[in-house]
Amino acid sequence: MSYAISGECCSDASCVAVCPMNSIHPSPGEPGFGTGASLFIDPRTCIDCGACADICPVDAAQPAEQAAPEDVERNAAYFAGADPLDAMDLDSWEAPSYQVWGGGPRRVLVVGAGPAGMYATRELLLRTSAEVTLVDRLGDVGGLVRYGVAPDHPGTKQIISSFERITQHRRVRWMPGKDASDLWAERDRNGWRKTGAAGSLPERFDAVVHAVGAGGSRRLGIGGEDAACTAEDFVAWYNGRPGSALPVELAGPRAVIVGNGNVALDVARILLSDEDRLRGMAVAPEVRQTLAASGITEVVLLGRRGPDEAAYTQPALQELLAAAGDRVELRYHARPTAWTADGLALDDGTTIAAGNLFTAIGFEGTPVDGLPFDPDRGIVPNVRGAVVGRPGHYVAGWIKRGARGGIGVNKACAQETVMTLVSSSRVPASPGS
Structure with missing residues (x-):
């Protein structure tokens, strides 16, 4: 099953921002955006996550079997003859021709390889020339997409292959089965020795994005x-x-x-x-x-x-x-x-x-070692992803905004965090500063 956009589309493009597979076109900046009566969903790449329906202000995005047949045909016809679109494909990526990231950090640690962590990594690769170290305590990428989506919804899980391609990028060092706390350590003659908690920055990193999700059940x-x-x-x-x-x-x-x-x-x-x-x-x-x-x-x-x-x-x-x-x-x-x-x-x-x-x-978030924590909201206090009082530390996903929102919401959430990271040299001292 895929989604389709009906003729009542308002073309405000809010759905484009949350689509995890870049299946909705024309997007802002593409030929035809703002000139037609509707946006369109590519049925070949849609993973049926429903993010577009959740955010659509006029309820125009609908499951294909509920939409009018002519709307389903119109969505499919828009993409006829084109190669399937996949914004997660990194095969032809090069360092961007512009840098939003002035003299800021260049070595970034991303903790967590679920959707929020993968979208944060992707955004860093797109917007900077940084080298990214990606760690997860599990041996695979995907997080709740791999281990939370029901097994009778295999289409939703196809995004995992796109996440796996991110780990193969030349500027990504993928470390599966790794506890992030090991990276706050240095080697001495006797083995590993802790040198600081997560509230500090490991010596070889300039910034850390914590995308650790919400690990507890209410x-x-x-x-x-x-x-x-x-x-x-x-x-x-x-x-x-x-x-x-x-x-x-x-x-x-x-x-x-x-x-x-x-x-x-x-x-x-x-x-x-x-x-x-x-x-x-x-x-x-x-x-x-x-x-x-x-x-x-x-x-x-x-x-x-x-x-x-x-x-x-x-x-x-x-x-x-x-x-x-x-x-x-x-x-x-x-x-x-x-x-x-x-x-x-x-x-x-x-x-x-x-x-x-x-x-x-x-679900509810649990404290991250070394970072402030708001137990009432189950999040690390942050301003647009920048951790309050911890320069160089950022959050994305459920630990940033609370345990709500599906796969696609993590895309826009991670984009905001990375934009904060690359455009700011300091973290506000409090949410109101």
Whole structure:
């Protein structure tokens, strides 16, 4: 499935900025921009992330199966005869002919190879002649694209190959499976010796971009919650994230999922997939066998607020209902009070009998060693990406703006951070300075 832009397009190009695959044209500066009635989405490169629909001020970006057939045909026709466009392709990249980065830093460390880190690296390569060291504690690039996107959405994951090409650029030193704290060290005759915390700059770097995401799951704060399974753990397990394991034993026939976002719907859809559907997914055999043998045939999706405040998108809901509509119950305005052997107790005195409880109420950032931290917002305090009070340190992605927004939002977020980095020689002392 791809997205298409309808005839009501306002051509303000906000969708262009967030598209992770540069699939929307003509963009500002390209021939035809501002002269036609619409922008267009290339169906060959669209990864169905929905970033354009989330930001479109007039709701013109729609899933192709919901758009008018003539609009789908018009989008495809715009790109007929052209080579597929991929703004992440670095094969012909050279150092830019201009420099926004005056006499600033030239050696940059990017911590985290998820979307925010990869877009920050890409932007540094485009706008400067800097050498970039990219580290991630996992052995692959992609972050939540690789280990968070559901396995029945393979199209969304195709952006990973573009991220991998970034690591092959001649000005990128890619260090997979590396803890960034090792870089705040120097070698002496006895081995590695720490020389400073993350709040300082390693001697061989001029700037650091922290794109470490939000590593913790939000909690309900109810009794018995430790016996539940977070969406983070469940998703990491079925996607094969290194070191992950299923922390609970799946037990049917009913499961309750607290949460009303797209991740909650992903969990429900995977739990209710039959063996034929599971065989079509890129999951490990043991994951497929465990899911098929779970005995879970019914899911209750529990929202603590009303349907108008649900965070899932309509395409995600329709996909779930199409796959298992008669086995999904949507319940709203429900407040859990405890998870017990009998099931999930609610504040109205009732209990939903279930064998498993899953919580999918979002992520929250965790402190970064050596940097300031705002626990209420779950972010490192920053001004347009520049860490407050830590010259040379920058943030991008969820640790910068909070755990919200999909793949495409990270593109604009990283661009802002890098523009701050290359255009500023000092960091404001406080957000208001």
